[in-house]
Amino acid sequence: MANKATAFLIGWRIEMKKTKIIENIIHGIFLILGLITVASVLLITIYLVIAGIPAIREIGFFKFLFGKNWASTAAEPVFGILPFILTSVYGTAGAIVLGVPIGFFTAVYLSKIATGKMRETMEAAVSLLAGIPSVVYGLVGMLVLVPGIRKIFHVPDGASLLAAIIILAIMILPSIIKVSITALDAVPKEYEEASLALGATPIETYFRVSVPAAKSGIAAAVVLGVGRAIGEAMAVMMVSGNVPNMPSLFQSVRFLTTAVASEMAYSSGLQQQALFSIALVLFFFIMLINVTLNFFMKKEGKEA
């Protein structure tokens, strides 16, 4: 009897050990899968730094970042990327100025005012907008926006910073709307009820209670939009004329992203290295945006 019990216990322990080993193996697999992401980020970072530094060294830090001329294929090549930096910054800022108000009010409308079918339909449209590939945005921009700008503003070429700003503004709408809606939906009903019970109108309630309560989430939405806009290449390349001018609204311009994309295929030597340096600068901007985003997300988490 006692022996049987002992045998059983031992058997049970072995079973347990087996399960434990299997558990550990599965944990290990998950860990390795997770590490793939981390490794990718690390690899890209390290590679970009290694590949990006030499050209900056050779050209000179200030000459590279603040040089106003880019003539990579000239007999005497000049590598100044200030036009690209400013174009990316202005383009993104313009898209934000245009896209954020539209996205924000849409989010308030969808989260607080629209009901039933209306909300469903519009949210589906927003999701669809998010799913459209950027080359399609570029195509529509080329065919509609560029000629439109040429006609409306009587400029020789509609492929311009303005066209890129408008396209980017539309492209960032889905992220702004969706993240803002999530934040606004999460505002406790009790806050809104309290406001209404004090005699505030629904609109007053949304803007004085719901929006302030969701402000971190809305800020995160805006930062996400910034990230999307600054990283976009295909669509802006198709509508911005892709000429390395200093940015101005009705001029053809070139962005950081498009600078890399448009020359990489045929570049070599210092020119190619300089393109890596541009990518490094872009990467730096993206990192900055990510840090900001994390900051707002953490804040949102704490408030909720």
Added chain:
Amino acid sequence: MNIISARNLALWYGDNKALKEVSISIPEKSITAFIGPSGCGKSTFLKTLNRMNDLVLSVRIEGTVEYAGKNIFDPSVDVNELRREVGMVFQKPNPFPMSIYDNIAYGPRTHGITNKARLDEIVEKSLRDAAIWEEVKDRLKKNALGLSGGQQQRLCIARALAVEPKVLLMDEPTSALDPISTSRIEELAEELKEKYTIVMVTHNMQQAVRISDYTAFFLLGELVEFGETEKLFSQPMDKRTEDYITGRFG
């Protein structure tokens, strides 16, 4: 003097009839308690009195509620003005996630008061009336969510008082609070009835006996009995009231 009178008030949530022809007249400057088992329509009726039920899409209402001599469902009634005069305190304390000061000033600002000195005055007076001034006067700029539950509830009462209502509707205002906070709110209610009409839903019959002047007993959407609290609890007229207050069901 009655300040609120409901006549044959019936209310449906979709197909579910939650209130069955309720008629009641609530005397002003007194405390009226609503009692009854869970789901009998106390909150529903309370929320009808300042039309907070309008927020529920499926609601349908028949009958009238007269406030200050006017049917509150009349299209000419400004529902925001009605809610300013008939304030509400909720079961779960729900201060806004902003400073104590801004919580109290929210209502007055909504109604157009911008003068800083005037706002300061309203904030202090409301907090004093809600018996919480001494506890918060040194931290008016701090976030209201940092207060204890009992303090938050008194803050919510102060916030409701800041728009100078005539009536204060309270839906189980002490059910989320500890006994000490509860007795503070009860004392407060008794002070406030000098100036305001208070209607309070409570599950606690001792509480109704302790502080209310009138009691209404609801059952399955029906107003079974309404009268002076003392009388209702000592000589209930309806058998169902007697069963409920003696704890035979509910």
